[in-house]
Amino acid sequence: MSAIRRPVGATGKGTGKSTVTISFAGFNRAWAAWIGDRLERRGLRVVYARWDSRADVPLTDLLGDLMLTEGRILVIVSEWYFQLGPRTHEEWNAALRQVVAPEAARFAAVSVTTASLPTATTVLAATQLTNMGADEAERRLLDRLDLPTDPLPELPTGERRGPRFPASMPEVWGGVPRRNTRFTGREPLLNDAYHLLQGAEPGAGVLTMHGMSGVGKTQLAAEYVYRFGSEYDVVWWVNAEGRVTYRRLMAELAPKLGLPTGPEYGERLRAVRDSLRRGDPYGRWLLVLDGADEPDQIWDLVPTGPGHVLITSRNPEWTEHNSKLLEVPVYSRGESVAFIRRRAPRLSEPDADQLAEALEDLPLLLDQTAGWLNDSDMSVEEYIGLLEGGIDQDVVKVSADFPVAFQTAWSILLNKLRETVPESIDLLRLCTFFAPGFIPVRLLREMPHDELPEQVAGLLNDPLLWNKAINQLRQYSVVRLESHEAVGDESAAAGESLYLHRMVHQIVHKDMPDEDRREFIDVVRRALAAADPGRATDTRLWDEYAAIVPHLKYADVLQSTDRKVQNMVLNCLRYMYFTGEYVSGIKLGERALATWRRRLGDTHQRIWDLSYHLSNLLRAAGEYERAEEIGRIAVDHLLAERGGQDLDYLRANMGRGADLWGLGRYEEARELYDWLYPAYRELLGEQDSRTLNALNNLGFALRLLGRYKESLDIDRRTLEARKLLLKSRHPWALFSEIHYATNLRLLGRYTEAESMQAKNVREYRLVMGGDNPQTLLAEHNLAQCLYRLGDHGRAGPLFTRVRERYERQLGDNDPQTLAAAVSHSCFIREHGDIDQARETSEYTLARYEQKLAEGHPFIAGGRANHALILRSVGERDLAHALIEQAMTDMAAAVGENHPWTVGCAVNASALRNLVGDTESAAALSRSAAARAAESLGRTHPLTLTARVAHAADLRGLGNRQEAEKTEQEALSDLTATLGKQHVHTLSARARNRPYWDFEPQVT
Template identity: 30%
Template sequence: MPDSSGDPVRLMPTTTTATPALLVKVPLRTTSFVGRQALLRAVQEQLQAQDTRAVLPHALHGLGGVGKSQLALEYVYTHQHDYKVICWIPAERESLIVFALAGLAAHLGIAPGGRDSLGAPSADTAVPAVLEALRTGAPYDNWLLVFDNAEDIEMARSYFPTNGPGKVIVTSRNRHWERVATPLQVNVFERQESVELLQKRSPDLTPEDADRLAEALGDLPLAVEQAGAWRAVTGMLVDECLDLLAQGSPEILELDPNPDYPVSVAAAWDISLERIRENNPGARQLLDICAGMAPEPIPRSMLRGSRSVGIPPEVDALLRESIKLNRAVRDLSQFSLVKVDPRSDTIQMHRLLQTVLLAKLSAEERALVRDATHQLLAAAKPGSCSSPTEWPAYQALLPHVLASLAVISTDIYVRELVYDTVHFLYFWGDHEGAADLARQAWNAWSAVSGEEDIHVVRTARTLSFLLRQTGGIPESIPLVERALEVSRRSDGDPEELIESLVELADGRRYQGRFEEAWDLSKKATELARDLFGPEDPTTLRGTHSWGVDLRLRGQFREALPLDRENARLLEVLFGPTSFFTLNSLNGLSVGMRESGDYLSARDFQEDVHRQARTAFGEEHPLTLRIARDLAVCRRRDGALEEAAKLAEETLQRFITRYGPDHFDALFTATNVSVDLRLAGDHEGSRRLGETTLRGYVARLGENHAHTLLTKANLAATHRALGAPEQAQELEDDAARRLTDTVGPRHITTLTVAIGQANTAYALLDIERAHKIDSANLAELAEVAGEDHPLTLSCTANLALDLRRLGRGAEADEIQRKAVAGFSRVVRDDHPWLLAARQGRRIECDMAPMPL
């Protein structure tokens, strides 16, 4: 039996010696299950009829309370020997599906790079990995997934493995599943099944009395189960039971004339609820509080650890003494009002009971119950949301945070729970879910507290950041602009002003407004240094942002000492393998590379990559970003095959994680397109370059520097394909736009000019090539330095211009200068050095730098 970690359960076979399936997240078997043999056979027959080459769901649907989930659960345990792995997936919310699939990935060991030392997988790594594993049947074929309570058809179907060797069962009340699935209607019990369950609960019941009681209950399985529970506990006479049921029904209809639940089960619950209220008032009130949560399991640790919070005194008394709490849970369980799972140490309430309980409360009572629910959740807030060891605790609380509408609370501790939950979702990899919750919080808090409230300001910044991560740049910018306005006029903590400056700088980078970003991050850093000193975390965050902006402006030599010192301080503060330290070291290596020190940059980045792989694994986003920049370092150092291999692997991992249009995927695709061209796959380079360019235009716009350098790289591919006219059109447009946006002396603009001269040379317009190279050489020598490989490349190309113009002596001298310079700064077998020696044009590529 596993502990509360939720490890899968292997049950001993009862009817066969075959190895039972690996059961992942499957609830406990219901001991009171009776009958339904015809339905179980129908499930088996329809699943067998499914084409094993294509997953088609078999949907169980019907009214609430008819036992759809219990039927699916009984099928699982009855046929566990027919499958190799079975996973139960709560499907009412997308986040629950993601959690379940991530847990399955961890148990199957198929997402090792996305797991910490305790086996907590990241969502954006684990979910694609497990779906691919199910599709291919490795490590397990013949699997079964049960999507329980899946009301949103398209959302649930998006998580079905495609063409995999397994089966899918769906339980739902949504009849529209009939359009896409093989339906099986689940109705009320046959009378004999009702009688059997009642007598199983109360052996003293005669068949005649059980029949009378079943008639009054309408043979609804949930109502029969409930009546059987309180009849077994109380020993109530059947006539008295029938009187109470009759008395309860009109009251239920008064509460809700059109209930979403059968009247019989509500009336049956009324009897149990009244008895609990009489015997254990605190347990009855605890039930109301739990009704305000999600119908998913509630960790009992949340109750045990919640003392001295604003909840009713009767409930508070339960939480202060574990014996009283255990007694209350036992009483509720005996009346079948909650299910207790000792494996995960959770309790769970049927969603229909939650509906009944909430319907009984007045608006004022509901508000009090909701507040108590929020208080319990806030008191149970886990530790650092960025720590994988805390993720399971956040996962357990998330459905209750959402269902209880914690975002509407004005309590600061509840708001902190919501804020940290947003960040947990981001760190865990559910960026869309994080943005959605952040948006809910920002809307709710700003409406109640106003834009000056510190929680509103912080959430606006967070939402702005998350929108940029998910592609919503236009929407993100006004949010952080407004946050900065509020921070500037506020008399509050200056740290808020600094954070707003840094966040807006980040937004300006995505807009391509590098000068404004630099000004903002510089101000943030200087203010932080004055107020907090150079070693404060806020100062270090501002300094990192400033270094990013210096690199984007092409000021690599200015950025290097700043980045070196910041990385050193981060290592002292957070350790050598922390996220912040390694992220800073990655920026430092980019600066080293772009300043022209290709050899040292590669050696340095190889070490950073090794540290990231050790600390976070192959699949962590930071590891992948470091790998992407390492691939560029290898290419610039002349190791073309190694560079191409790493870049392609990294691109596929980014696509698997985020999709092809995510910024990380686009940045990497730009590099892979260059690698393909250098490897001679010109058509492949062109196709990928064109696709990537379209992605940049859609995400960053036509004038962003990253869009334009990708266009210039594509021009080089067209030259390689023998289409210089198309190359010229692309390059001239890129050069004009870059001149307008980042300036004529920006390193990217000057690198594009090297390509423009190459195009003119290919078109036999040697005069134009010479004019461009001559002017560009002077600019590069001043901006990048005379020994920068870009400057030396322009020098070598200028020698070729002169030679074609009949100026052989000048060409010889300039060529010797280029070769001598390359010999000092690159390896002996570097492609650019070889090209300079052999009198061939040098093509210089560009790589997007981190924003």
């Protein structure tokens, strides 16, 4: 049938802009946006009319309503346009003949599909736009509308460009699931999401789609990407169920953006976040974070910038992290009916309505149930009868998220799978011994296949059977494969990674014969053990451990007596220690200790191995007494059983020495390491890593005792030996650099310390990532170096950033977090908000008093710092009493000549002056200067501080001649030591009284 064509301009509506109304299915919105942009640039007025073919309205009425619009009507022809409703081809043919044919001149059409369409669509004379480039598609569009086809002038540089041609991909595209060709409805949600993101201010384009399990959040996000993706230059989809996976997948965006980085994903991640924030090289980016149910895990890593972030989550708490919320409910009944009829064409509309009612409109359940009902001869009435108790009387909710009928519906579906491909049930049951979500079934394929149960061996050894089982599970939407465009090197086509919904996971796991449960859990345990790379200290292998740890609980690995499985548990604990996952590691370690003691006895070798790793985690989390108790039990037993030259006994003592540090028993720790280092050297030699660990710990023990020169010498020896043995970027070599730079700083060699520490921070970020606790320790020391150099502009923000990241990574009460808070409080006392400094100081002091025994040097030091804040706000008497107590307690804890005690004395002399006790103040500052000179040397910064303070006290006594002499000598030494422009020199020259800040030393 031929159609009469007329130009767009012939509207009969006067001389205003010509109008084109674009009628399109929501599925083809990207085409509508591109076409509309092309026409508007040529001066036309465009009206968008999304086609919504409601099943309860005759097609002739809907087409008649479309005829009421102004100007020409341009229909974007696709199978989606004619399937909405859903309508039969016969219905469409009749309506097109009745309504469109008499008014063919009003209609024009372009086709974006090659699918079979109703025959009467020929009346639209659609021009084909597929399988061609944008220029040719535009020429054809304009020709169809009888518009000039002359090319438009190029847009000025920097002007925002319109939507991308829909047949072309964004320049960067990764990880996006395949488009769900059965996607139905959700138009209001998609439009709301679009407008919320497009209307957001730059840097605030973050939207969270939240709702219960099975409601279709991921499918909705994927559809958003396909509908609106042409408006972005970058579309990147990330599995955000865990922090480590999120970081890795985000880092893999770096090469796609063309960013010049090294191979370390910490460096790549920083480059990606900076690139997105700046909008360079791409400003129009869309990042999808799928399954981000734990905002606290990743919110600090969500990039800001000119682009958009779309999050799917069951957790509405994202609103606390500057995200807008969009709730995703179950389907409306109309959406449910439309979806069921598309999924199961054999079902009538009343059947679909009944089924939707029974399944409570939950998309996941509708998808799975309708899929197999379409292949079955069972009626909907029969199926609903089964749901109501005919097949399983135990119809209960599995969790608050699950519909009542879910368990029974699954019993029916599993029976169907069992009848067709029974191996699919075996594979599905194996998957439930991994954590729900993304299942790394590649681990099953890669494990040794000897001595496997017969039914599993057949499945894993036969690629055809494997693929058949996976395809059967996919057919009924039990699992989904990761896209062939998945990020990383996982091969979806080979079934390397499946996605198993947590609802499905729970019901299948619950409904399993005991014999299968025993066999399948053993297979998964062995697969996890085989995946253990065996070196938890190697940062290059941390991704592999991150892939194992989430599954330990579901495989119940602690019940295994397999030595390889037990070794894997120990290695995972070691990994959790190095990556700062202390709380999770302690929970796993404590469960393991209780379980293994029951299974193996109190004195099995595994108990001592486990005790060592658990003690490390407890100590890192500040649980010193618990760590020391576990370590002491191990030490006593191993000494009695094996003697003093046993390596396990020495290792237990190494840990116990660190516990003594935490408890403030520094001299005991020093004595222990004075014995341990030669003991290791005699047994293993000078260059063994364990010998070097003992040497490192001896150096730290000396630093805690204020013996900085001796500690520096040991740190230098340890650093050189570790670089030779382990290479310069090994975590232990980097750790030695922190120790060495810290001692340089404590000795007043600030420039050297800053130079080394700045280099160390750069390498830590490359090797271990920006948020690793050791990286933060390095940055904390760098902030201290900058502060001592007088670079307050760089030190202040770094103190703030380190503290905030410690709080996010380790929590408010971790020893490293508290140490960072102490430093931050001291800095802002002098260079920031005194009220904030006081609040922070009160908090840290309360935590120390709660966690540590009275008399601990950290408590005394915290009180010394707090006294300075009280002085600054005018509470002199309270400040004086507090510093006197701190000085007494510090002397009792570490001795009169320790630098910490001398520092307390410097501050106490100032407070004595303020309350009028000038003679006592001068005597105390004189004593402090003498003691500092004796232990640290005449020109050490603390000695110089005490000398300057003493000069001020002498002036307070009226002894101007001695004060002048003391001051001039101190100024001369300050200038020679730190330089005449150093802030301490300038401050002393201005006669500002110096003070000392206590700095907790933690590892």
